[in-house]
Amino acid sequence: MSLLITGSVALDSVKTPAEERRDLLGGSASYASVAASFFSAVNLVGIVGTDFPKNYFELYRRHGINLDGLQIAEGKTFRWSGEYEWDLNKRRTLSVCLNVFETFQPNLPHGYRKTPYVFLANISPQLQMHVLAQVERPKLIVADTMDLWIETQREALNELLRKIDCIVLNESEAREFTKQTSLIRAGRLILKQGPKYVVIKKGEHGCLLFADNLFFSAPAYPLEDIRDPTGAGDCFAGAFTGYLAKVNRIDHDSLRKAVVYGSVIASYCVEAFSLDRLETLTSAEIEQRYQLFKLMSHFEVG
Amino acid sequence: MSLLITGSVALDSVKTPAEERRDLLGGSASYASVAASFFSAVNLVGIVGTDFPKNYFELYRRHGINLDGLQIAEGKTFRWSGEYEWDLNKRRTLSVCLNVFETFQPNLPHGYRKTPYVFLANISPQLQMHVLAQVERPKLIVADTMDLWIETQREALNELLRKIDCIVLNESEAREFTKQTSLIRAGRLILKQGPKYVVIKKGEHGCLLFADNLFFSAPAYPLEDIRDPTGAGDCFAGAFTGYLAKVNRIDHDSLRKAVVYGSVIASYCVEAFSLDRLETLTSAEIEQRYQLFKLMSHFEVG
Numbered sequence: 001m002s003l004l005i006t007g008s009v010a011l012d013s014v015k016t017p018a019e020e021r022r023d024l025l026g027g028s029a030s031y032a033s034v035a036a037s038f039f040s041a042v043n044l045v046g047i048v049g050t051d052f053p054k055n056y057f058e059l060y061r062r063h064g065i066n067l068d069g070l071q072i073a074e075g076k077t078f079r080w081s082g083e084y085e086w087d088l089n090k091r092r093t094l095s096v097c098l099n100v101f102e103t104f105q106p107n108l109p110h111g112y113r114k115t116p117y118v119f120l121a122n123i124s125p126q127l128q129m130h131v132l133a134q135v136e137r138p139k140l141i142v143a144d145t146m147d148l149w150i151e152t153q154r155e156a157l158n159e160l161l162r163k164i165d166c167i168v169l170n171e172s173e174a175r176e177f178t179k180q181t182s183l184i185r186a187g188r189l190i191l192k193q194g195p196k197y198v199v200i201k202k203g204e205h206g207c208l209l210f211a212d213n214l215f216f217s218a219p220a221y222p223l224e225d226i227r228d229p230t231g232a233g234d235c236f237a238g239a240f241t242g243y244l245a246k247v248n249r250i251d252h253d254s255l256r257k258a259v260v261y262g263s264v265i266a267s268y269c270v271e272a273f274s275l276d277r278l279e280t281l282t283s284a285e286i287e288q289r290y291q292l293f294k295l296m297s298h299f300e301v302g
Numbered sequence: 303m304s305l306l307i308t309g310s311v312a313l314d315s316v317k318t319p320a321e322e323r324r325d326l327l328g329g330s331a332s333y334a335s336v337a338a339s340f341f342s343a344v345n346l347v348g349i350v351g352t353d354f355p356k357n358y359f360e361l362y363r364r365h366g367i368n369l370d371g372l373q374i375a376e377g378k379t380f381r382w383s384g385e386y387e388w389d390l391n392k393r394r395t396l397s398v399c400l401n402v403f404e405t406f407q408p409n410l411p412h413g414y415r416k417t418p419y420v421f422l423a424n425i426s427p428q429l430q431m432h433v434l435a436q437v438e439r440p441k442l443i444v445a446d447t448m449d450l451w452i453e454t455q456r457e458a459l460n461e462l463l464r465k466i467d468c469i470v471l472n473e474s475e476a477r478e479f480t481k482q483t484s485l486i487r488a489g490r491l492i493l494k495q496g497p498k499y500v501v502i503k504k505g506e507h508g509c510l511l512f513a514d515n516l517f518f519s520a521p522a523y524p525l526e527d528i529r530d531p532t533g534a535g536d537c538f539a540g541a542f543t544g545y546l547a548k549v550n551r552i553d554h555d556s557l558r559k560a561v562v563y564g565s566v567i568a569s570y571c572v573e574a575f576s577l578d579r580l581e582t583l584t585s586a587e588i589e590q591r592y593q594l595f596k597l598m599s600h601f602e603v604g
Contacts, residue, residue, distance in 0.1 A: 087483035181389035183506065184524040204485065205507040206519065215598050217508065217521030222486040256601035290604040296517050297599050299558035302592040 003245040006045035006131045007121025013081035024274035025056045028121035031231035032238030035265045037063035039242035043112045045069035049077040049100045068109040073100040108134040117245035125156035142166040142241045166197035168237040174200045221267035228273045232266040239265035264289045305547040308347035308433045309423025315383035326576035327358045330423035333533035334540030337567045339365035341544035345414045347371035351379040351402045370411040375402040410436040419547035427458035444468040444543045468499035470539045523569035530575045534568040541567035566591045
């Protein structure tokens with residue numbers, strides 16, 4: 001089944017203690033789409049400027065991503081730049097230039113409107129709902145968000161939560177959103193606000209999946225060397241939704257597997273800058289690391 | 303197989319935002335011994351004063367704990383008091399009175415010297431080595447430690463690491479000991495300093511087990527209400543070692559199971575103050591929660 005993904009498409013400049021790279025392909029929709037493309041056909045909805053490099057269009061196309069919904073507007077592409085501290089756990093945004101993104105109000109191409117799976121990657125909840133309103137009765141709607149929208153668009157976010165099936169957010173966002181220190185309480189509280197499924201991403205500690213009668217805890221892959229953590233969360237959510245679109249089944253077994261596939265793709269993403277590692281990633285490598293996830297969390301019955 | 307446990311025996315006063323309790327049975331060896339007693343016979347090595355309440359001796363005896371090595375000295379029992387913040391994640395020590403513990407230099411009873419499994423619960427590495435020197439060729443030696451010894455007894459701790467098979471320490475201690483932010487690097491670095499197995503406890507995030515060709519990540523039980531976190535780490539390590547003594551096998555499968563049984567007992571411990579919950583805990587409840595750990599970390603092959 002195909003998957004519609006909307007979010008930001010950006011040119012990123014990223015600085016880590018070891019290295020600095022400029023004008024990389026970035027943005028939540030870029031990471032999510034490439035990650036999802038390992039599992040399903042992707043219909044991308046986004047906007048870029050006339051400065052958007054040709055080779056990035058080609059990168060999308062190599063992953064079979066449908067670009068009918070990628071608008072090219074007069075002006076410059078959205079740009080983000082950030083810097084990581086030595087341990088890569090803390091990130092500082094250095095600059096954000098919305099550019100063409102400022103006036104983004106997408107009209108979905110006709111061929112996109114019946115896409116059965118939808119992932120609303122991180123953009124404002126208003127924009128996420130604007131896209132959602134144009135899709136006809138999808139089977140599954142997954143959304144991501146960020147601290148900025150929790151702080152400034154709380155009402156819209158509450159409304160979004162009632163319209164989606166699954167929210168994916170990180171540990172600190174779950175705590176901020178619910179004012180709960182316990183992630184268990186946080187996850188269960190968010191469930192009560194609308195979505196059937198809540199996924200809390202915990203970085204090096206793995207992630208948690210909550211549903212009414214389901215609790216699943218997935219480990220993180222034990223990476224010693226992370227090159228660039230940018231986009232890991234977007235890759236997780238893109239691959240998570242992409243896997244569900246592939247199997248076209250939203251039961252507990254599929255959700256658990258989707259969480260693990262999401263973790264696998266995210267773990268590859270951070271091994272290099274931008275989408276560099278995913279560009280060379282093979283199905284065999286994905287399956288191999290999935291097996292390692294199985295091994296490292298497996299124990300016998302008592 | 304039987305298990306020798308040494309560590310502190312204390313009378314604790316614990317304050318949480320909800321409640322305050324005084325003169326509770328506490329200390330690393332108390333928690334570890336009662337936790338281990340669900341799996342194996344325990345030989346306790348410790349010291350108490352003449353003020354130690356009779357009913358606490360009885361509690362130990364009800365758990366079949368051998369008290370031949372529990373010295374009763376003229377004076378007062380070691381006392382600790384601490385306070386938890388509202389989220390129970392941060393603890394402040396209010397007072398420590400070593401009392402009879404100050405001169406503790408145990409001589410192992412003759413019947414203890416051939417105990418095949420040894421758990422050195424948290425006391426100074428000097429004292430841990432003093433006890434260890436009196437045991438004849440045990441099959442497995444597990445030790446716990448704390449930030450205080452990392453900061454003040456680094457040399458002794460390094461020496462201890464070369465004499466034991468397994469070290470159990472918490473997340474912040476592993477980072478402090480190795481000066482690494484990555485727990486994966488920290489775990490692997492500690493492995494290089496002597497022990498064959500390293501267990502890093504991460505509280506609400508579960509725990510990690512490292513060996514030369516083994517990495518295992520266990521989830522934490524999703525408790526919404528924690529009454530008193532005191533002793534959870536001691537219970538984990540006591541039950542971990544107790545389970546290994548019970549099966550008398552130290553292969554990867556047993557180690558994984560031991561980690562899960564340790565997590566099960568720790569999750570029960572924090573449901574009440576002191577050893578209150580463990581006092582009424584049944585084998586059926588242990589097996590039931592073990593199954594829940596299995597359920598919440600299980601996923602199908604890809």
